[in-house]
Amino acid sequence: MSAGVGSELGPVKHRTTVERTSDREVVVTRTINGPARLVFEAFTRAELFQRWWVPKSMGMTLLSCEIDARVGGQYRLVFAHDPEPVAFFGTYVEVQPHSRLAWTNEEGGEGGPVTTVTFEEQGGRTRVVLTERHPSKEALDAAGTGAVDAMGESFDQLDELLVTLGEGAGR
Known part of the structure; x- marks a missing residue:
């Protein structure tokens, strides 16, 4: 077993903080039990992302997840919602493997958050x-x-996923 991913007692639980740092900005901070390479892949590979992003307690179903994590690439998440599915989508504006990602949130029209x-x-x-x-x-x-307040549960799910992936995962 690799150091930092888990132990026989299970992964170390870390606290997620959510802070409104200015009139326009919210920051979520969390330490995840895994190397940056795996955490980055969990954000950028659809088959991994869909396994942890949606908090289970919300009872939402992610119908589809498309991720093209490159500058100019797009993402699209479609959730089951009554009476019709709801999509969240945008464009990647910055991709620095294992260190930084940035994307637009375009479902509300132009000028959405980044x-x-x-x-x-x-x-x-x-x-x-x-x-x-x-x-x-x-x-x-x-x-x-x-949505950002729910990130604590999502990050807990990410920690659980990384334990199952271990060091052998990734490309």
Whole structure:
């Protein structure tokens, strides 16, 4: 078993913090039990992403997940929702393998928030900082922090996934 991914007692639980750092920005921080390479892949490979992103407690079903994680590439997530499915989509504007991702959130039209995620490996674990920057205070006020508040459960699920992947996963 690799150091930092888990132990016989299970993975170390880390706290997720959610902080509104300005009128336009919300920052989520969490240390994940795995190397930056695997954490980055969990964000950029659809077959992994769909296994951890949606908090199980929300009872939502992810119908499809398409990820083309390259600058100019797009993502599209479609969720079951009554009466019709709901899609979230955008474009990757920055991709630095194992260290940084940034994408637009376009489902609300032009001028939606931009999400940036950094990955900093420390002793086999990865500090993930997810920043959601909105075009205005009003846009952030309207969006609220519900989605980012749910990231704690999503990150718990990511920790669980990484234990199953171990060091042998990845490309």
